[in-house]
Amino acid sequence: MPMSARPRRITIEDVARSAGVSRQTVSRAVNDKPEIDPATRQRVLRVAQSMGYRPSRFARGMVGPRLTTLGLVIADVLNPFFPEVVSGVLAAADERGWQVAVYSTGSALERETAVARTVVDHVDACVAFLLDPGAIELIHRSGMPFVLLDNEHRPPSVSGGRIDFATGMRHAVGHLVERGHRRIAMLDDRGRPDAGGHGTRHSLFLGAAAEHGLPADGEWVFPAANSLEGGAAAMDDVLAGGFGATAVLGYNDLIAIGAMRRARDRGMRVPEDCAFVGCDGLTLSRLVDPPLTTLTVDKELLGRAAVRQVAAQMTGAGAGETVIVPRLVVRASS
Amino acid sequence: MPMSARPRRITIEDVARSAGVSRQTVSRAVNDKPEIDPATRQRVLRVAQSMGYRPSRFARGMVGPRLTTLGLVIADVLNPFFPEVVSGVLAAADERGWQVAVYSTGSALERETAVARTVVDHVDACVAFLLDPGAIELIHRSGMPFVLLDNEHRPPSVSGGRIDFATGMRHAVGHLVERGHRRIAMLDDRGRPDAGGHGTRHSLFLGAAAEHGLPADGEWVFPAANSLEGGAAAMDDVLAGGFGATAVLGYNDLIAIGAMRRARDRGMRVPEDCAFVGCDGLTLSRLVDPPLTTLTVDKELLGRAAVRQVAAQMTGAGAGETVIVPRLVVRASS
DNA sequence: CAGTGCTCCGTGAACGCTCACGGGAACGTT
DNA sequence: AACGTTCCCGTGAGCGTTCACGGAGCACTG
Missing domain, CATH: 3.40.50.2300 (Response regulator)
Incomplete structure (x- = not known):
């Protein structure tokens, strides 16, 4: 038995061959396009299913309209401050049809650089809570739209959101x-x-x-x-x-x-x-x-505003700043 | 002034032409490959920077080793149950070098189908809290590795994690x-x-x-x-x-x-x-x-276990089930 | 019967990048 | 002087998909 190094991916071509049709027909079946005979579609779909065919996200992204993935870097999901920010970011991103990838540094300063490096490679824009100047520089240098939150020492050339x-x-x-x-x-x-x-x-x-x-x-x-x-x-x-x-x-x-x-x-x-x-x-x-x-x-607003700034940068706007003003709520502890 | 429909993306070729080198040299400069003259690298890098060049994630993914993106569908980040699960998933995914995209249904049953549809197109595997059978079927049908959490009516053919x-x-x-x-x-x-x-x-x-x-x-x-x-x-x-x-x-x-x-x-x-x-x-x-x-x-464990099951499915394992046993912690309220 | 329309399907081309390969220049070695 | 080495750099190919086009087959019209 020969050792199969890496099992080659099943492509649309494999399905086409196996179903006795062309690539395009398989594509039509998979994507619910109209110009195909219903019977053919069923047959192709069945073959595709049985072969375990899954279209490649990357190949799709190459040609079709590109999906933007927003990277969101937070310190720690378990810190109850962040879920509300995440919520705002998710909502605002969803409105724009963006995907959100969440990264956590685990509140460890030394992990920030590593996270920044992954972010640079894997997303199209970034909203981040970061403290390490190196990590910040890394993302900034990449040229992607970038909003840095809650950092008093933000370089003037990068957008930010801060709390007054x-x-x-x-x-x-x-x-x-x-x-x-x-x-x-x-x-x-x-x-x-x-x-x-x-x-x-x-x-x-x-x-x-x-x-x-x-x-x-x-x-x-x-x-x-x-x-x-x-x-x-x-x-x-x-x-x-x-x-x-x-x-x-x-x-x-x-x-x-x-x-x-x-x-x-x-x-x-x-x-x-x-x-x-x-x-x-x-x-x-x-x-x-x-x-x-x-x-x-208003942490949710902070998240929403950050996404708005990212969106602005995508259309060519320069660095800006959002300021959130806190409000004192007096309760029984004082 | 002619209306520029969609500003064409700046490609590696554009940079190469502008810097008077070949694609490959630009690639070498950008990716820190050794076989390039330091001076050339600096020059190319400067040109790339000034043109605002950013390599396409998709084109990269097509050829290089592919990054797996795990989709995590939760009901609501603001519900304090989920952050702990998210934390477990992030940690376990990170260990495997995966990216995690988070989706929230906002606890709205009618949104589940829409979310499921996006998930199917945009990720390679999925861990989800979902209730709508249609949404579940949609993801299951896509053939991607899939783990369904906390759902008593999980179809037997899909993997799951439940609490006893x-x-x-x-x-x-x-x-x-x-x-x-x-x-x-x-x-x-x-x-x-x-x-x-x-x-x-x-x-x-x-x-x-x-x-x-x-x-x-x-x-x-x-x-x-x-x-x-x-x-x-x-x-x-x-x-x-x-x-x-x-x-x-x-x-x-x-x-x-x-x-x-x-x-x-x-x-x-x-x-x-x-x-x-x-x-x-x-x-x-x-x-x-x-x-x-x-x-x-142990919600963090629930998340970790789910990722482990997804990983197992990637290597060809069938559907399985993880069971988490809760522990009664008696405090002053009773 | 020629012409027209519609339905269904297939063939190049293109997307932007990296890998494998090959080649020229400059240097040292026999 | 001929030959190997090393260092840079460029060229073709291929990744897997969709888009734009064209063509075959059939029915219906005038």
Whole structure:
């Protein structure tokens, strides 16, 4: 028995030969074209089926109208921030008849370059949450339409979508000050390589605190892993530090909720002993106990806007920027 | 100014001509092949860049080793059940070097056929949550590797992954009975077309109830929309019906949590006045107040297993079935 | 009977790329 | 001086499909 290296693909020609017709007739049968005898169609279809024939996407794409595949790079599907963005992207892409391929970096900075490389080869346009400048450059260089989301250090020549946390942080801190808080700790995402850099929530928080005459140096900012557990651990640090913080502001809802739960587990009352405020406005934040005060961001809109920008670039538009303004939703946690 | 119909694509030939070299040399430059003069490569690359040249995915796919794209059809990214499955699928696909295209039906049965049609044309294999027999048939007919998830009426010739709720329901009902409950209501997902059919949670619940000598007719099952709001509304029905239910079992966590919150809003104590049990084991269920007792399902594993089955079919394996056994996690809600 | 229309089917060509091969120039080797 | 090597580069072929065209067969018309 000869070893068949790679079983050659079954082509339209094979089916044609086997059914005693021409390529074109097989094509007509498979694609439901009208100019074919119904009996012939059935026969051809049967032969095709029995041979296990499947038309090649690539050959089709070569000739017919091309399908655009949009690459969507997110950090982690399990992070509840992203599903809403994905939802917006899927909807907006669907409206345009585009396909969406989702890639996840698993929140690992070192994987970003590898993901970027695949993206460059396999999609026609890209919407991405990326932090590594190399990965960003890679995609940008490829020349494909590209929108970078939630990155404060986006090169000016690439389109982006960002959330106006400058305004948001002012509202959040203002709200806490109104409630009488003077000692506010922030739990920052330690996974970001640009911790404390210009435009980050970290520095915007310090700025807003300073505006209200609060202590505003790095001492009040605690690094936390981007997860419930990370928030909880960081809360431990806050408590252990003896800062006497009466309010905690999380980089996002996940961290804030993790911290809040840890505080409760330690016997603290929320918001009496310590108030909590998050960022992002996850659905989740409404459901926890107590419901979390949070800077709500329309994440679905962020996704839709990104697709819109990609579409604009396809028709030759230059780099642009979309800004989403967060809205403070006050709930029982503060 | 003549109207340019569709701006013809920039091909490798265009770049070659413009750079004064051959196709092959451009190809070598673009693909980082060694047999080319560094100076020439730079020049070609610059020309390509300036012309906005981007190699055609399709033409590449025609000749080179083909990339497999796996289609993943889910009901709704916003339903927290799915992200975990997606995560498993992405990971398992990535291990095999596959791409994953995600499609969402938006939980709309009537959209399933349309989605199925796109899927058939655009991917090489498919993992899907689908209910409409027509849509399922469409994909199955196409002959592509196909795994159907969480569908009790799967045709025997198509592979599937299912959750063993027969065992699960017995555990859940048994647990409630142990706690002294005799009047248990179930909140069913009314979106499923096969309500009450064989193998559904609905009928498995009734079976388990009967085993424990509880009242077990359809009266105790209430239809609910698959969402928090749906669960809440269904809880109103339970209360209005005057059944004196002391425990409620949800089709899934979402419905159970919605119901539980509504019960609390109506002044009931959980679990004293009414106990709640969910299905799925969402992360969310740990975070609500009180934490929800639930039949936990390893959703990530479900996704991984589905990909494994698809891979098996690619190498010629026949239809198979994966069964995931849920595990009852008892928390404060019961 | 020639002409006209319709139905069904087959034959080049083209899509844009990579692979396999071959060839010329420049250099060193016998 | 003739011959091998190495380095670059170009040419034909082929991937699997659809589109545009043309042609055969038949029925119906004038």
